[in-house]
Amino acid sequence: MSEPDPGEALAGAPAARRLVRAVAADPGAALVCDVVGPAGAGKTTTLRAVAAAWSTSVTDTVEGAGDGPLVVDDAHDLSAQALDLLCERAALPGARLVVARRPWPRTPQLAALGAALSTHRPPLVLGTLDRTGVAARAARLLGGPAADPLVEHVHTKTAGLPALVDRMLAEIVERIGPQNRSRLLRDAPPGSLRVPVPTGLLDQLGHRLWALDARVRELAVAVALGAPLDAEVLVPLLGLLDSAGGGIDEVDELVEEARTAAVFTPSGGPAPLVAGAILRAVPEARRLEIRRTLAEIELDRGGSVLTAARGMLGTGATGTRSAEVFTAAGDELTRTDADEDAGPFYAAAVTAGAPALPLAARRAEAAIRAGRLDDALAEADQVLSSLDRVDVDDALRAGTVAAAVLAHRGMLARSAELYRWMAGAGAPTALAIPALVGTGALDEARAALHVPAPPPVPSGPATSAGAVLGAPPGFGGGPATGGPARPPTLLAGAEELTAQGVLDSVTGSPTRALSQLARAAALLESSTRAALLPDTPAALAALVAVQTGELDVAKSLLERAVTVRLGGPAAAARHRLLLGWIALNRGAFGSARAHLDAIGRDALEPRDELLASALEVALARRAGDLASLMPLWGRAREAIVRHPVDLFVLQPLGELAIAATRLREPSWVRPHLDEAEALLDRLGSPPLWAAPLHWARLHAAILAEDREEAAGHAAALQDAACGSRFAEAMAVAAPHWVALLDSHVDAGAVEAAARGLHAVGLSWDGGKLAGQAAIRTDDRRAMSALLTCARALQGQQTPPAPARPQDPGPEAAGVPAEEEPADGQLSDREREVAALVLEGLTYKQIGEKLFISAKTVEHHVARMRQRLGSTSRGELFAQLKRIVG
Numbered sequence: 001m002s003e004p005d006p007g008e009a010l011a012g013a014p015a016a017r018r019l020v021r022a023v024a025a026d027p028g029a030a031l032v033c034d035v036v037g038p039a040g041a042g043k044t045t046t047l048r049a050v051a052a053a054w055s056t057s058v059t060d061t062v063e064g065a066g067d068g069p070l071v072v073d074d075a076h077d078l079s080a081q082a083l084d085l086l087c088e089r090a091a092l093p094g095a096r097l098v099v100a101r102r103p104w105p106r107t108p109q110l111a112a113l114g115a116a117l118s119t120h121r122p123p124l125v126l127g128t129l130d131r132t133g134v135a136a137r138a139a140r141l142l143g144g145p146a147a148d149p150l151v152e153h154v155h156t157k158t159a160g161l162p163a164l165v166d167r168m169l170a171e172i173v174e175r176i177g178p179q180n181r182s183r184l185l186r187d188a189p190p191g192s193l194r195v196p197v198p199t200g201l202l203d204q205l206g207h208r209l210w211a212l213d214a215r216v217r218e219l220a221v222a223v224a225l226g227a228p229l230d231a232e233v234l235v236p237l238l239g240l241l242d243s244a245g246g247g248i249d250e251v252d253e254l255v256e257e258a259r260t261a262a263v264f265t266p267s268g269g270p271a272p273l274v275a276g277a278i279l280r281a282v283p284e285a286r287r288l289e290i291r292r293t294l295a296e297i298e299l300d301r302g303g304s305v306l307t308a309a310r311g312m313l314g315t316g317a318t319g320t321r322s323a324e325v326f327t328a329a330g331d332e333l334t335r336t337d338a339d340e341d342a343g344p345f346y347a348a349a350v351t352a353g354a355p356a357l358p359l360a361a362r363r364a365e366a367a368i369r370a371g372r373l374d375d376a377l378a379e380a381d382q383v384l385s386s387l388d389r390v391d392v393d394d395a396l397r398a399g400t401v402a403a404a405v406l407a408h409r410g411m412l413a414r415s416a417e418l419y420r421w422m423a424g425a426g427a428p429t430a431l432a433i434p435a436l437v438g439t440g441a442l443d444e445a446r447a448a449l450h451v452p453a454p455p456p457v458p459s460g461p462a463t464s465a466g467a468v469l470g471a472p473p474g475f476g477g478g479p480a481t482g483g484p485a486r487p488p489t490l491l492a493g494a495e496e497l498t499a500q501g502v503l504d505s506v507t508g509s510p511t512r513a514l515s516q517l518a519r520a521a522a523l524l525e526s527s528t529r530a531a532l533l534p535d536t537p538a539a540l541a542a543l544v545a546v547q548t549g550e551l552d553v554a555k556s557l558l559e560r561a562v563t564v565r566l567g568g569p570a571a572a573a574r575h576r577l578l579l580g581w582i583a584l585n586r587g588a589f590g591s592a593r594a595h596l597d598a599i600g601r602d603a604l605e606p607r608d609e610l611l612a613s614a615l616e617v618a619l620a621r622r623a624g625d626l627a628s629l630m631p632l633w634g635r636a637r638e639a640i641v642r643h644p645v646d647l648f649v650l651q652p653l654g655e656l657a658i659a660a661t662r663l664r665e666p667s668w669v670r671p672h673l674d675e676a677e678a679l680l681d682r683l684g685s686p687p688l689w690a691a692p693l694h695w696a697r698l699h700a701a702i703l704a705e706d707r708e709e710a711a712g713h714a715a716a717l718q719d720a721a722c723g724s725r726f727a728e729a730m731a732v733a734a735p736h737w738v739a740l741l742d743s744h745v746d747a748g749a750v751e752a753a754a755r756g757l758h759a760v761g762l763s764w765d766g767g768k769l770a771g772q773a774a775i776r777t778d779d780r781r782a783m784s785a786l787l788t789c790a791r792a793l794q795g796q797q798t799p800p801a802p803a804r805p806q807d808p809g810p811e812a813a814g815v816p817a818e819e820e821p822a823d824g825q826l827s828d829r830e831r832e833v834a835a836l837v838l839e840g841l842t843y844k845q846i847g848e849k850l851f852i853s854a855k856t857v858e859h860h861v862a863r864m865r866q867r868l869g870s871t872s873r874g875e876l877f878a879q880l881k882r883i884v885g
């Protein structure tokens with residue numbers, strides 16, 4: 001059996017344990033040591049272990065000490081004469097002396113004692129425990145390894161101060177009870193740990209606060225309420241005299257005293273547990289008074305008022321100064337943090353007495369950043385309705401917010417009108433270009449991109465927005481020369497790149513457009529103002545990337561946008577839905593459904609609702625689920641009605657056009673398709689945007705068996721083929737779809753076209769083309785090859801090997817021969833068919849899903865009925881449910 005560790009009580013403090021072991025190893029050897037640390041650091045525990053090894057006791061006096069070993073605690077409280085005696089004793093040959101003291105106060109006598117003791121060995125400095133030290137203390141108390149969440153929680157709350165660690169652990173164990181102690185161990189079941197709040201310890205610490213020196217207590221309260229350890233703030237806040245730097249010196253002394261008393265951690269400020277106890281002990285009225293004073297000091301010196309203002313929220317603070325504090329806090333939050341909502345601070349400023357109208361524009365911006373679009377539009381409209389009473393900056397800010405909200409709501413034309421209106425007062429013209437291009441105003445967009453920066457507009461109490469913004473709207477009426485260049489901020493750079501990228505997607509190179517939009521998205525990752533844009537550059541880049549066949553690029557851009565929360569909460573659903581759209585194109589329907597489910601479907605903005613409806617309809621149509629498609633179509637019709645046509649919704653509109661044809665309700669989308677055609681004509685039918693819509697309308701025409709319209713869209717795709725490899729792949733495949741209407745199949749060319757679609761991300765479309773061609777060809781070899789291609793492109797298994805020509809039976813009906821299963825059993829293919837039959841799909845829908853003909857499905861069902869001995873449809877269904885499950 002091993003000897004007991006003499007420093008067992010010092011778990012987690014390895015330096016102290018080494019000292020105790022050294023004394024215990026040779027009690028008669030000379031040893032002189034200086035133990036330094038704040039209150040509660042473990043000095044007394046260390047001294048007791050040393051004294052036990054020397055068979056003596058711990059004392060707090062020097063008088064009457066004999067020649068034996070001497071262990072002295074609290075040396076900082078000793079008289080100058082006693083400290084001199086300790087210095088003399090430390091110098092004696094063979095001395096055995098251990099002295100413990102706090103690092104403050106620093107008197108000359110204590111400094112001399114420290115020097116005398118340090119000549120023998122370095123001082124033992126006791127400080128805070130790391131997580132390993134906390135874990136050791138917890139394990140000693142619990143009798144086993146503590147759960148990691150418990151260790152993390154205690155270390156965070158106590159900042160590793162040993163006395164706090166021990167007391168907090170003890171109360172937690174006591175509160176949880178002996179019967180539940182196992183929940184605190186590392187091998188406890190996940191989720192079983194519930195750490196109770198140590199209310200008893202909080203009350204004890206709060207009581208101890210009042211035992212401190214009054215000045216230290218005031219300092220602790222001020223810092224716990226958010227005051228920085230800055231003499232410029234603390235001197236006036238604590239009412240200290242600052243004559244010839246005396247106040248600064250006094251602050252330093254108070255901070256050191258607070259650290260020595262373990263009220264503050266060595267790094268400054270109270271541990272969270274101590275701060276909680278302080279706030280619990282100080283009356284609410286006193287807390288508000290200190291916070292108000294602190295906020296006013298910070299306001300006067302241009303410092304951060306956020307912490308103090310947060311504490312003032314909800315306290316009913318009123319008055320001009322409180323209103324100024326809340327306003328400054330909202331402005332600070334708007335500049336520095338895109339995640340926290342500045343709206344409550346502006347609302348508190350108005351409640352405190354600030355005029356509402358001058359803050360309305362800032363409240364609108366705060367609301368759109370927080371995703372509260374109704375509030376944003378209401379506040380912006382309040383400003384825009386009172387132009388004679390607001391300054392130009394506020395009017396432009398409100399107009400920018402309103403334009404962005406309208407774009408979210410699908411009203412891109414109204415958004416463009418606002419940008420035109422703001423152009424006369426120096427608003428950034430680049431911001432308008434996505435809205436202008438998206439609504440077909442191509443000439444205006446070109447002009448806006450090259451409008452020189454206007455001169456600065458006078459702003460102030462004497463100049464209202466109405467006087468400046470009363471001129472006719474437009475991009476040609478503003479000054480052409482004379483203004484300074486716009487500052488090259490992140491937002492300005494992103495706006496310009498976005499504008500050029502959107503314009504290039506229509507009139508230039510799609511590759512260059514994608515590059516510019518991707519760079520704009522990267523610039524805005526560090527900006528908090530992306531929410532003020534009509535659409536995020538990541539979303540626009542993804543649309544361009546999808547339509548150039550660069551699905552990996554689109555996915556990467558959107559995933560990054562989701563990670564950094566580009567554009568704030570208002571853009572989150574759009575990014576997710578576009579990720580779902582990419583997955584849909586690839587045939588990854590499970591992933592598409594997951595993205596759709598991640599956003600929820602309540603209270604989506606019209607632009608997002610249109611995309612979500614199109615995605616839901618597309619998933620149901622591709623699954624052949626007509627029963628689900630009908631109710632989904634009802635919601636989609638409402639989305640179509642609410643959203644006018646613009647350039648950026650042509651893909652979802654095309655998907656809804658196919659569904660409308662499938663459900664024999666093409667009249668619902670016909671007016672929108674006419675508007676889309678007119679829009680593309682105004683833009684010069686840019687291949688990047690026109691090709692996907694022609695592709696969708698081609699499929700709608702094939703569903704309607706309208707050969708003439710299908711041929712027209714195939715020809716349009718041929719004309720757009722030079723736009724990108726995406727358009728080229730569709731152009732190559734389009735004639736084969738038209739030929740399928742006459743059951744004309746060129747197997748080799750169809751397979752090449754299908755693989756071309758797969759290469760640009762249209763995996764499901766490629767598999768569909770190959771599958772439909774397979775069930776329309778009479779060539780058994782071509783059928784097999786096309787089915788193999790279809791399943792490969794859509795991630796399905798390769799079909800069974802074709803039957804030998806001499807085999808009788810199923811090949812007459814076009815069914816590949818299968819190994820005959822045992823009686824009462826189903827083959828793998830029959831199980832697939834059975835599962836879909838039980839889902840209620842028709843033979844045609846099953847055939848489309850499995851790339852076989854409806855006649856083949858009928859043959860499979862007949863074979864199953866014969867093999868299972870079913871005499872009726874109900875009996876067959878009952879047996880299939882039993883077998884398939």
